[in-house]
Amino acid sequence: MTDPSGFAQRKRTLSDGLSLWLREQVLVSDSHPREGTVALSFGGDVMFDRRFYEDDHPLEPHFQIRPDDRMGSHQTILQYISPLLQDADITSVNLETPLTTTPWRHPSKRYHFVSHPDAAPAMVDAGIDYVALGNNHTLDALMPGLDETLQTLSAAGIERSGAGRSSTEAWEPTYFERRGLTIGLVSCTTVTGDQYDIDWSADDKQSETYSVSGDDVAEVSDTEQLTFSGSVGVAAATRDRISRTVSEVDANADVTVVQIHGGTEYQQEPIEEIRRLTETAKTAGADLVVNHHPHVTGGVELQDGTLVAWTLGNLVFDQEFWSMFPSYLLTVHVTDDGITRAYVDPLLIEGYVPKGVVDKPRTWQLRETATLSSDEFLLDHNRLEHVAKDETPTQMATRTLDGDGAIYTRNSGWVNRVIDGAESAELGRDLLPTGRFDEPDIDDERYEGPLWRFSRGSDSNGLEFGYDGSGGIQLSRTADDSQRSILTTTEPVPVTGPTTLLGQYRHETDTRLELLVRWYESTSGSALDSASIDLDQTTGWERIERSLSTPEEAFYIRFYFRLYPPDEGEKRVANVDNIQLVEWTDSAASGGKDYDYLRVHESCTIEFRSSSQSDEAISWEALD
Numbered sequence: 001m002t003d004p005s006g007f008a009q010r011k012r013t014l015s016d017g018l019s020l021w022l023r024e025q026v027l028v029s030d031s032h033p034r035e036g037t038v039a040l041s042f043g044g045d046v047m048f049d050r051r052f053y054e055d056d057h058p059l060e061p062h063f064q065i066r067p068d069d070r071m072g073s074h075q076t077i078l079q080y081i082s083p084l085l086q087d088a089d090i091t092s093v094n095l096e097t098p099l100t101t102t103p104w105r106h107p108s109k110r111y112h113f114v115s116h117p118d119a120a121p122a123m124v125d126a127g128i129d130y131v132a133l134g135n136n137h138t139l140d141a142l143m144p145g146l147d148e149t150l151q152t153l154s155a156a157g158i159e160r161s162g163a164g165r166s167s168t169e170a171w172e173p174t175y176f177e178r179r180g181l182t183i184g185l186v187s188c189t190t191v192t193g194d195q196y197d198i199d200w201s202a203d204d205k206q207s208e209t210y211s212v213s214g215d216d217v218a219e220v221s222d223t224e225q226l227t228f229s230g231s232v233g234v235a236a237a238t239r240d241r242i243s244r245t246v247s248e249v250d251a252n253a254d255v256t257v258v259q260i261h262g263g264t265e266y267q268q269e270p271i272e273e274i275r276r277l278t279e280t281a282k283t284a285g286a287d288l289v290v291n292h293h294p295h296v297t298g299g300v301e302l303q304d305g306t307l308v309a310w311t312l313g314n315l316v317f318d319q320e321f322w323s324m325f326p327s328y329l330l331t332v333h334v335t336d337d338g339i340t341r342a343y344v345d346p347l348l349i350e351g352y353v354p355k356g357v358v359d360k361p362r363t364w365q366l367r368e369t370a371t372l373s374s375d376e377f378l379l380d381h382n383r384l385e386h387v388a389k390d391e392t393p394t395q396m397a398t399r400t401l402d403g404d405g406a407i408y409t410r411n412s413g414w415v416n417r418v419i420d421g422a423e424s425a426e427l428g429r430d431l432l433p434t435g436r437f438d439e440p441d442i443d444d445e446r447y448e449g450p451l452w453r454f455s456r457g458s459d460s461n462g463l464e465f466g467y468d469g470s471g472g473i474q475l476s477r478t479a480d481d482s483q484r485s486i487l488t489t490t491e492p493v494p495v496t497g498p499t500t501l502l503g504q505y506r507h508e509t510d511t512r513l514e515l516l517v518r519w520y521e522s523t524s525g526s527a528l529d530s531a532s533i534d535l536d537q538t539t540g541w542e543r544i545e546r547s548l549s550t551p552e553e554a555f556y557i558r559f560y561f562r563l564y565p566p567d568e569g570e571k572r573v574a575n576v577d578n579i580q581l582v583e584w585t586d587s588a589a590s591g592g593k594d595y596d597y598l599r600v601h602e603s604c605t606i607e608f609r610s611s612s613q614s615d616e617a618i619s620w621e622a623l624d
Contacts, residue, residue: 039090040331041330043081043128044297044312044313045096046094050113062353065077070118074123075125078125080353086127090183093123094259094312095138098114100148106142107216109140109193109196124156124157130185131159132261134162135261136193136234139200162189163202164202170188170234173253182254187259188242190261206231210230242277246281260277264294282303288307288308296324298369299373301373302339303374322451325348325350326346326361341386343384344384344385358442364433378393378611378612398606406600407622408621410596416608417591418606420604425599429583430582434449437473447471459474460474465575467578475513478565478570478571485563488561492557493581498549498584499581499582501515504541506538508540513561515562516562517530518558519554520554591607
């Protein structure tokens with residue numbers, strides 16, 4: 001948004017021992033007056049159903065919607081990111097759920113996402129102006145659910161496109177007037193349910209009607225019958241329809257935004273179909289193409305003046321896969337001449353609630369997104385951003401490193417390539433966005449250890465339990481305890497190659513402290529293999545460095561710190577901090593922006609690169 005001073009405003013996170021929001025002023029280019037600059041923000045998939053209503057796990061708490069206070073519950077879910085959502089002139093999300101109280105459900109689908117209508121006013125309060133409905137869950141509650149969704153959104157003042165009672169209505173764009181510009185938004189999907197008798201593709205030419213009996217649907221009387229037209233549904237993405245609709249919007253709007261829901265779930269890279277449809281939208285005049293459906297975050301690119309986001313991941317969702325917890329909000333500044341600025345604000349979904357992040361989780365997400373993005377987006381430790389007409393700063397440095405398995409860690413800059421001795425170097429990436437147990441997210445909790453499972457209590461986590469006065473985790477047991485005290489990740493972590501577990505621990509008693517590692521073929525089922533390592537008693541803090549070989553059939557890893565109860569005597573404790581799980585590449589020759597570790601076996605010469613010109617733009621240091 002802009003203010004009378006002539007500055008465009010941006011909120012971002014920072015940390016000075018606390019997590020805060022900072023308002024940053026960015027001068028609008030002299031060639032584009034402030035009144036002609038519009039900020040657009042885009043979030044990923046949103047729904048408020050399923051596990052939001054299930055009981056908490058005592059070691060892995062999540063937010064629960066209270067049926068006696070649904071409005072307040074929905075507001076709480078969105079409260080931590082509302083400063084970001086409210087900062088734009090138009091904020092958009094993919095609403096992957098009907099908002100309805102009807103008991104009707106699609107009779108063939110395995111997964112239904114159906115949220116309460118109270119979500120709509122809560123989204124408005126949080127700053128959401130528009131929702132994309134062109135997705136595979138909009139018709140989960142059939143025609144009654146779609147009707148109530150459209151009425152609920154209209155009553156709340158939320159604009160939408162992508163679904164309707166006909167194909168014409170589903171493809172109808174939404175227009176906003178902001179700061180002298182007309183913004184047009186289109187929503188569509190490639191996932192249309194063709195495999196079911198009742199698909200959800202809106203089709204004006206379809207004369208047949210669908211009929212669903214109550215005995216096919218839970219919570220509906222078996223004497224009830226629901227009949228509705230096959231023309232109802234969502235905008236089905238085809239190259240011809242995208243081309244025609246986007247051309248029309250481009251003729252009527254200063255800025256054209258197309259959102260496409262499709263691709264392969266859990267994959268960061270777009271499939272060929274999505275690339276083709278994106279190219280079609282770009283050629284027809286789209287200024288922005290925003291894609292979603294895979295539930296994981298992907299890269300952002302500039303293609304001939306069109307900004308493309310390949311997948312925004314989840315924003316509010318209850319999925320419990322490790323790769324879906326990191327997310328981001330994309331913000332784009334536009335004028336009648338095109339895109340002047342674009343940046344991402346990293347988020348972390350903790351207990352199904354999105355939160356802004358600082359420190360390691362923020363840097364972790366920025367580096368991962370930068371790796372998948374085009375070079376127009378500049379990366380430093382606190383931002384990933386494109387500014388039009390700015391020259392891309394580049395700083396290079398060449399250094400020769402020696403080491404017999406020495407590990408170097410990155411402060412800033414990245415390995416561009418290995419000039420000499422590539423066979424002696426491995427690049428590594430930390431698989432854990434959290435692990436320092438400090439205060440990484442914007443919320444009301446202190447040192448809560450997000451994405452970790454442990455027995456939470458007044459003597460388990462906090463500032464006094466970490467290395468060098470930082471946040472940490474303390475495991476404790478007494479002789480009366482019958483089970484071990486455990487620290488582990490909330491979910492198995494995806495892994496493909498060899499790993500090294502790094503960290504620090506303090507264990508000053510004779511009670512057994514075990515590091516147990518298990519590998520899995522999938523996120524469920526028994527372990528394929530395991531390794532048990534007893535951690536020695538210490539006289540203070542000691543470093544952990546354990547190399548782990550991933551079995552060929554394994555795709556997930558989980559490790560456990562386990563403190564056993566003593567046979568007798570006083571309470572025993574062990575402290576853990578700064579945990580990293582580094583996955584190594586086979587070769588470091590090509591470098592990469594998301595690699596933050598370098599292991600050197602012999603001598604090698606490395607070319608480092610940075611998109612910053614500061615004195616500390618390139619900084620790597622050997623671990624003690």
